[in-house]
Amino acid sequence: MLLTTKFLRPSADPRSVIRPRLSSLLEASAAKRLNLVIAPAGFGKTTLVCQWCAQSTRPTAWLSLDEHDNEPRRFWQYVIGAFEANGLTGLEECRQQLAQCRLEELEGPITALINTLTTDLTSDLSNEQSAWSLVLDDYHFIQDTRIQRQMSYFLDYLPPGVLVTLASRTEPALPLARWRVRRWVEDIHPGLLAFSEEECRHFFRDTMGLALSESDIRRVCARTEGWVAAMQLSALSGSPVDSTRAGGAGDQHQLDIDERRISDYVLSEVLEQQPEPIRRFLLDTAFCPRLCASLCDAVRGASDSQVLLEQLLRENLFLIPLDTRNEWFRYHDLFREALLQRAGQLAPENAEQKWQRVVHWLLDHGHVQEAIGQIVQHRDWPWLAQVLSEHGNNLIHSGFHLQVLDWLDALPAPTMSASPQLLMLQVWALFFANRVEMLAPLLSELEDMLDRQVADSHPDAEGALGLQSEISLIRSYLARSRSDDKSASDLTQQVLKDIDHTRIPLKSVTYYGLGLDCYGKGELADAEEALKSSVRYGEVERKPSTVLSSGGLLAWIQYNRGDIDTALETCTSVRQWVDQHHSDPRQPMLISCWQNSALTEIYRERNQPQLAASYLAPLLDHVENGTEPGQHVIIQFVRGHLAFSEGRYQDAIEVLEDAASVARRKRANILFEPPACSALLARCYLATGHVEKAADWVEQITSETFTNPLNREQNQISVARVQVAMGQPAAATATLVPLRLSAEKDQHYRHLAEIQLVYSEALAAEGKHKEARQMLTLALQRAAEAGFMRLLAEESPTLRRMCLELPVLQAPGVWNQKVLEMLRAQPEPSEAVADVGLANAGTPGNENAQLPEPLSQREIQVLELINQGLANKDIASTMGVAPTTVKAHIRNLYGKLAVGSRTEALAKARALGLLT
Structure with missing residues (x-):
């Protein structure tokens, strides 16, 4: 049961300062x-947020957090409860999902909440104030990294207009830098809480309890420009700034708002008024970008830093806590800059020594990126080269390859x-950044350099030989x-033979390459x-990106072989390990195309489309912004499969045609055999009643060769489907008989169930009919054992009716009940569905036929709109599709026309005569 008082907005104190500037x-x-x-x-x-809520006309959900809410399920239960308590409807399914799903699956109910907010917003477009606000008070109690990642997901995909307000004592561990670049964030920090003269009067008399005269209040306010931290320091000293000259006619101490004058004020009016131990501590620790007791002790050569930090915190001496345990802090940036300036003036030689102590401590305690940032800021290039040589490889394999490239530049x-x-580090960074076209000349340069070192008996000749294994691995x-x-x-194989003699741990990356080789050759076991070896060695070598990629591909294979539970277990265990060893929520979350694609397929198959979509969503940014061709094909394939499962056939056709086109044009740049997009496209055409178009695709399928047995089986199953649809059941049976034997032999249980389903329809x-029922019973038994569900719902209306009539499906059981409900909920095909998006898809004209690969009807439409001078967003609006889809069409028509720009x-x- 939820505590409803947590949803009540506190009443505004009538004595509090009214702050319309901040409200x-x-x-x-628009963007926030x-x-x-x-x-x-x-x-x-x-108080500030309460005042703003009281005058706002937007519906607002308020939640006061406490230390007990630092648990993912409880946190989201209260967030949903806050919306419900304040009038948002339609959250019953969201609450039910939240109560039933595992902690690893919370993206599902979060997605449901986002969808409900979107639906509520679009249902009342006439009201500009219909978008919701969510206020989370005392957010500093939330420290769980899982919640922070989930909040990142929630904010990334909020519908336009919905606004979240976080009130916190500490800055939350969210990707704020990325959001600030997008202008999503309004920051109100202590430096912004500057008081007006009237607010100063309230602050000194009521908050600080000082009986100052009107002239003193005006003078202090003018001196500090209303900066509350500076005023608080003055108040804590027991007397206002320049009080000995209060009211003097010659008082000319008004301050303008600029960094130099604020720095002068901090040094003259704050720093110099502190006791000597505090003043020395401030100057010594200003070299720390962040502060903790251990770091401060190392810089100062002392052991009392924790006591002094807590004293500064109590006195609000420009010290900002970064956690709720009083362990990590930072100074206000302007205050720290002033301190650094003074420290450098007083003792330049000591300043350099203290800075070096800071960097050494950061390196020794694993804060490598922060240490490198300090080195780059000081432009100490020899030290940067040394640190990158020692730590760069681990940073790259932890997902920071782009930063390493910047540092190397x-x-x-x-x-x-x-x-x-x-140079080897640069090669690895470029490799992980998918800039493979730049690698060949660098590798040649590197090999020449190593040959010279070996020939000249260079002192590091042994190390040079060790780099040869890394070069072989890249090659x-x-x-x-x-x-x-x-x-x-x-x-x-050569790398595996020499791997124990290299200084860089390479086993995980090597076994991942071996796994890709075997997958490409169809040797799935x-x-x-x-x-599995790659995952195991990756964990030993602490290479999160390799662990995630290897585990993702492993799960993809397991799922496609029919081991859904094993695939999900692989994804869960790998994700947990990566989050444990790559847990800074401020950094971009490591994403594996393989793993998210596998999870999308798993939850789609389990008839959980919202959860499937939540794993697909992060991948769509890669499609829009450009990614490696193989990843592009996989993402579009699972995206098309999800659309097909949901009956959005035209959406499925568009993304699958894009995937098939990229797979053909970029085949030489893909490290593995792409998924069977053509097979799924043929099914889309059958589902929309375009049997002839499906037959045309079959001709292309039969002319292709496949080394991966999963792709070969999937395509042959689609061939059999088309044969059944064309009234050739005997041909379908002939296609399926050898396929059934090979799938059973190789234990490809998902395909085996699908083969048995199509086989029963052909019979x-x-x-x-008797043999058909027997075959269908085998298929259902296989599906029940593995937990397949959508497999059945995606079959033809004939097969669905046969399933509903089968006695085995009427037996008691949770799986049976869910499948029956799902099958009964499937709509019957209609002419409207059959015509979606294909009414104008006639035979291309003679001009279009001149191209090696003709433009689709959609691509011709996009070309005509480009000719009219429309921008991408206007084309998307005209066609009623997403901008991402328009970009995909433009990319395809560029490839087919062999051009690189709109003008070309x-x-x-x-x-060609395609346009007049």
């Missing part, structure tokens, strides 16, 4: 999604060209991108073993 900052705006009100206790955060060219280790991946399987395999079409596309289209 206006909290108001909603988050108000961030951060200040220590007693800064009026809750900062190094002077002679430093880079003289170091094989740094094996490049060979895969050229479909040179033999070279890739030979190079990988060997692929699984190699990928029924031949009038062999229009010129080529006119030359």
Whole structure:
């Protein structure tokens, strides 16, 4: 049961200062999604937000958090409860999902909440104030990294207009830097809580309890420009600034708001008035970008830093807590800059020594990125080269390859060209950034350098030889991108032979490459073993990105073989390990295309489309912003499959045609055989009643060769489906008989169930009803054992009716009941559905036929709209599709026309006669 008083907004204190300046900052705006009100206790955060809520006309859900809410399920129960308590309807399914799902599956109910907010918003478009506000008070109690990641997801996908306000004593561990770049965040920190003259009067007399004269209040307010922290320091000293000259006619101490004058004020009016121990502590610790007792002790050569930090916190000396345990802090930036300036003036030699102590402590305690940031800021290039040589590989394999590239770019060219280790680091960083076209010349340069070192008996000749294994490993991946399987395999085996002699842990990456080799050759059992080894060594070597990629591909294979429970267990265990060892929520969450795609398929198959969509959503950004061709095909394939399952056939056709086109055009750049997009496209055409179009796709399918047995089986199953639809059941049976034997032999249980389903329909079409029922019973038994559900609902209306009539499905059981409900809920096909998006998909004209790969009707429509001068967003609006879909069409027509810009596309289209 939820405590309903947590949903009550506190009543505004009539004695509190009314602050319209800050209230206006909290108001909603076009892009904003988050108000961030951060200040220590007693800064009026809750009062300010309450005042704003009281005057706002937007519906508002209020939640007061406490230490007991730092648990994911409880936190979201209270968030949903806050919305319900304040009038949002339609959350029953969301609450039910939240109560039943596992902690790893909370993206489902969170997605349901987002969808409910979207539905509520779109149902009342006439009211500009219909968008909701959510206020989370005392958010500093929320420390669980799982909740922070979930809040990141929630805010990333909020519908336009919905506004979240967080009031907290500490800055939350959310991706605020990314959101600030997008102008999603309004920050109200202590530095922004500057008081007006009237607010100063209230502050000094009522809050601080000082009996100051009107002239003193005006003078202090003018001196500090209403900066509450500076005023508080003055008040804590027991007398206002310049009180000895209060009311003097010659008082000319008014301050303007700029960093230099604020710095002068901090140094002269604050720092110098502190006791000597505090003043020395402030100057010594200003070199720390963040502060904790251990770091401060190391810099100062003392052991009392925790006591002094707590004293500064009590006195609000520009110290901002970064957690609720009084362990980590930071100074206000302007205050720290002033301290650094003074410390450098007093003792330049000591300043350099203390800065070096800070960097050494950060490196010794695992804060490598922060240490490198300090080194780059000081432009100490030799030290940067040394630190990158030692730590760069681990950073790359933890997902920070782009940052490593930036740091390497900062190094002077002679430093880079003289170091094989740094060049190798650049190669790895480029490899993980998918910039493989830049690798060949760098590898040649690196090999020449190593050959010279060995020939000249260089002191590091042994290390140079060790780098050869890394070069061989990179070259094996490049060979895969050229479909040179033999070279890739030979190079990988050579690396495995020499791997124990290398200084860089490479086993996880090598076994991942071996897993890709086996997967590409269709040796699925060997692929699984190699990928399990990659996960195991990746955990030992602490390489989160490799663990995630290997585990994701492993789960993808397990799912497609029919081991759904095993695949889900693999995803869960790998995700938990990665989150444990890559747990900073401020950094981008590591995402594996393989794993999220596998999870999308798993939950789609289990008839949980919302949860499937929540795992697909992060991948769509990669499609829109550009990604490696193989990943593009996988993402579009699972996206199309989800659309197909939901009956959105035209959406499915568009993304699958895009996937098939990219797979054909970019095949040489894909390290594995892409999924069977053509097979699923054929099913889409059958579902919309376009049998002839499906037959055309079959001709293309039969002309293709497949090394991966999963793809080969999927395509042959689609061939049999089309044969049944064309009234050729005997041909379908002939197609399926050998396929059934091979799938059973290789234990591809998902395909085996699908084969048995299509086989039973073919037998029924031949009038062999008894054999058809027997085959269908086997299929249902196989589906029940594995937990397949959507597999049945996606079949033809004939098969669905046969399933509903089968006695085995009427037996008691949870799975039986769910499948019956799902089958009964499936709509019957109609002419309207059959015509969706395909009414104008006629035979291309002669001009279009001149192209090696003709433009689709949709691509021709996009081309015509480009010719009219429309921007992408206007094209999307005209066509009624997402901007991402428009980008995909433009990318495809560029590829088919062999052009690289709009101007070139229009010129080529006119030359071909496609445009007049």
